Amino acid sequence: MDRERRRSSDEPVDAAVSGPALVVPDAVRDAILERARAGRPHEVCGVLGGPFDPDGRNRVRSQYPAENVADRPRTRYRIDPEEQFQIFEQLEERGEEIVGFYHSHPRGPAEPSETDVTEATWPERSYLIVSLEPLEIGSWRWRPADAGNDASSEPRGRFERERLLLE
Numbered sequence: 001m002d003r004e005r006r007r008s009s010d011e012p013v014d015a016a017v018s019g020p021a022l023v024v025p026d027a028v029r030d031a032i033l034e035r036a037r038a039g040r041p042h043e044v045c046g047v048l049g050g051p052f053d054p055d056g057r058n059r060v061r062s063q064y065p066a067e068n069v070a071d072r073p074r075t076r077y078r079i080d081p082e083e084q085f086q087i088f089e090q091l092e093e094r095g096e097e098i099v100g101f102y103h104s105h106p107r108g109p110a111e112p113s114e115t116d117v118t119e120a121t122w123p124e125r126s127y128l129i130v131s132l133e134p135l136e137i138g139s140w141r142w143r144p145a146d147a148g149n150d151a152s153s154e155p156r157g158r159f160e161r162e163r164l165l166l167e
Helices: 004-007 028-037 081-093 114-119
Strands: 021-025 045-050 058-059 062-066 097-105 127-132 135-144 157-166
Touching: 021 028, 028 045, 028 062, 028 097, 028 114, 028 127, 028 135, 045 058, 045 081, 058 097, 062 081, 081 097, 114 157, 127 157
Parallel strands: 021 058, 021 157, 097 127
Antiparallel strands: 045 062, 045 097, 127 135, 135 157
């Protein structure tokens, strides 16, 4: 467990942080890791809830597991729209917002794949990615393309790495 903690966190939660960060309680991190291990060889996925801060720290309070309904679940994930809507209703009932999403890469790195970039749709939300080989957790913030940017270089947007802080 100590190895996991070192690989998934840059610094303690109470340290000064510049730029965006995702704060995840150990219990939530452990639950996501367990789902990723149990779901192997398929990708697992879900929604992260808590207070949303588009430019600063998003603090996860809870995770909402979802069934992966992708046509190729070993290399893709997709949350059924009806299930996603039900999760969003649960978030609202609990006074939470959509902080972001998580999924696993059973045999890939803890960074967004080309498919992840193509499919990302929630601006300024965090995308937590769990790699099982090697065991690592990364967090990325989806930034939509700026209107002033050259459309050919960044047509939809990009993922920016953000700090992952555990508490």
